[in-house]
Amino acid sequence: MKSSRIVVSIDSSTTATKAIAWDAQGMALAEGRAAYPVHEPRPGWSEQDAEDWWAGACRALKDCLAQVDARSVEALAITHQRETFVPVDKGGAPIRNAILWNDERSRREVASLEQRYGRDDLHRLTGKPPSMTASISKLLWLVEHEPQVVARASRFLDVHAFLVQRLTGCYRTGLANADPLGVLDMQRRTWADDLIVDLGLRRSQFVDLVEPGALIGQISVSAASATGLPEGLPLFAGAGDGQCAGLGANVRGGGSAYLNLGTGIASGAFSQEYLCDRAFRTLIAPSGGGYYAEHILRGGVYTVAWFVERFAADLRQPGAAHSAEQMLEAAAAAVGPGAEGLMLLPYWNNVMNPYWDPLASGVVIGWRGVHGRAHFYRAILEGIAYEQRLVGDAIMAATGERFAAYTAMGGGSRSALWLQIMADVCGVPLVRATTSEVTCLGAGILAAVGAGWYADARAAAAGMARQAERYLPSPDTQRIYDRLYHDVYRTLFPTLQPAIDQLALLTHTLDEEAVITR
Numbered sequence: 001m002k003s004s005r006i007v008v009s010i011d012s013s014t015t016a017t018k019a020i021a022w023d024a025q026g027m028a029l030a031e032g033r034a035a036y037p038v039h040e041p042r043p044g045w046s047e048q049d050a051e052d053w054w055a056g057a058c059r060a061l062k063d064c065l066a067q068v069d070a071r072s073v074e075a076l077a078i079t080h081q082r083e084t085f086v087p088v089d090k091g092g093a094p095i096r097n098a099i100l101w102n103d104e105r106s107r108r109e110v111a112s113l114e115q116r117y118g119r120d121d122l123h124r125l126t127g128k129p130p131s132m133t134a135s136i137s138k139l140l141w142l143v144e145h146e147p148q149v150v151a152r153a154s155r156f157l158d159v160h161a162f163l164v165q166r167l168t169g170c171y172r173t174g175l176a177n178a179d180p181l182g183v184l185d186m187q188r189r190t191w192a193d194d195l196i197v198d199l200g201l202r203r204s205q206f207v208d209l210v211e212p213g214a215l216i217g218q219i220s221v222s223a224a225s226a227t228g229l230p231e232g233l234p235l236f237a238g239a240g241d242g243q244c245a246g247l248g249a250n251v252r253g254g255g256s257a258y259l260n261l262g263t264g265i266a267s268g269a270f271s272q273e274y275l276c277d278r279a280f281r282t283l284i285a286p287s288g289g290g291y292y293a294e295h296i297l298r299g300g301v302y303t304v305a306w307f308v309e310r311f312a313a314d315l316r317q318p319g320a321a322h323s324a325e326q327m328l329e330a331a332a333a334a335v336g337p338g339a340e341g342l343m344l345l346p347y348w349n350n351v352m353n354p355y356w357d358p359l360a361s362g363v364v365i366g367w368r369g370v371h372g373r374a375h376f377y378r379a380i381l382e383g384i385a386y387e388q389r390l391v392g393d394a395i396m397a398a399t400g401e402r403f404a405a406y407t408a409m410g411g412g413s414r415s416a417l418w419l420q421i422m423a424d425v426c427g428v429p430l431v432r433a434t435t436s437e438v439t440c441l442g443a444g445i446l447a448a449v450g451a452g453w454y455a456d457a458r459a460a461a462a463g464m465a466r467q468a469e470r471y472l473p474s475p476d477t478q479r480i481y482d483r484l485y486h487d488v489y490r491t492l493f494p495t496l497q498p499a500i501d502q503l504a505l506l507t508h509t510l511d512e513e514a515v516i517t518r
Contacts, residue, residue: 009079020437032065047099079160084100113130127291167229168220190209214237246292256269256404263300280354287458301410333378345362
């Protein structure tokens, strides 16, 4: 059994909870994991039993702590799936399933928010325009469709707040955990009271807030028994998974940026000042002051997985030397830049920034008889890279700082081809993070600061984050992509948007109220 000074972080994601023990150099000493399901009671709806978060945390922590000396744990912090929330009663028990970040039931509520508050005004206040991702549209959906739930709800808890309550008995959450809900006054760094009341909710239904990294409570007797954590262990406020990924990648200004190639893609850069721009959403940074300007593409690795499932399932053979993705990547690498004229808009799960269009859908243009699935696969990788350039260029313009490099992480970062395409399309070097658990490391960094190992989050990130291979743009390939991006990609969605939106309205029989007023 390993014995050393350690901190533990929890990552409560959409599909599982991980608990990892870290040392002061950012090395993972032990890990526990527990999976849980997502429920889809209706098409486009995405829900979860919040009790699964707690059960998953208990299992993951017990498995992790069985591999180390639990008495050596000095601090704990949590990161989690953002925007997901659950209403609870006075005893903290869920009164309905949690509504997840990727739930799509609130198209009409998005339009209603724009009409009531104005897209730009709400954006300036909360850092986020109305969208189906931010929780505010789903909170409004509950007000309009389940008023009995709203009336009965003692509190609405983000995932962090729910786990904090179970671990400490306190109803608190961190600013960097709460702000993705979309009902925070970002500049005042507190709840937007007037907005909450105007939505038909009660201010008392939202918990107390603390700054990222602040002490939020101690592990209770009952939680210690359930998890194996030491009683009285200090718990420090964490941050949402996107912000923790940025911290775990040591993104703290100076031209650094993060690129999380996960199911959805998140990328961003640090800004000391509060910025508001249609090209990105703004979130509170976990490093103690400042913000992240962040891009979200809801269909990232999800789109790749969709393609493999629908068009290349035959490549998944038991005992095969290579995975379907590896075989497709080799075939796509032989195609060359531009996919022989095939181009893709990667809006498989609508689009947030910069267009903020819940009716958007994916598009593939340029089909000819020469094209096969290798071209399609490469077009997916290139299309997501074009989109990254679109928003990355806008973030650089807003912050006034050129990215020196993206630190890449997530499942997609295992693809050398994709990282090279990203570098060539964006004209920015990419460096791969050494750990696949960068998000959980970000929470571990906050715990390390709380434990007193480092003076602040900046020092901790510098001491605990590591980088591996570097991918540099190829000048010849970059010139090809520059022409395709400037001459075609940048204008593709604005040109097709009216037809795409009308198609969505007609085929999904959506009410006219769902049409977004631009």
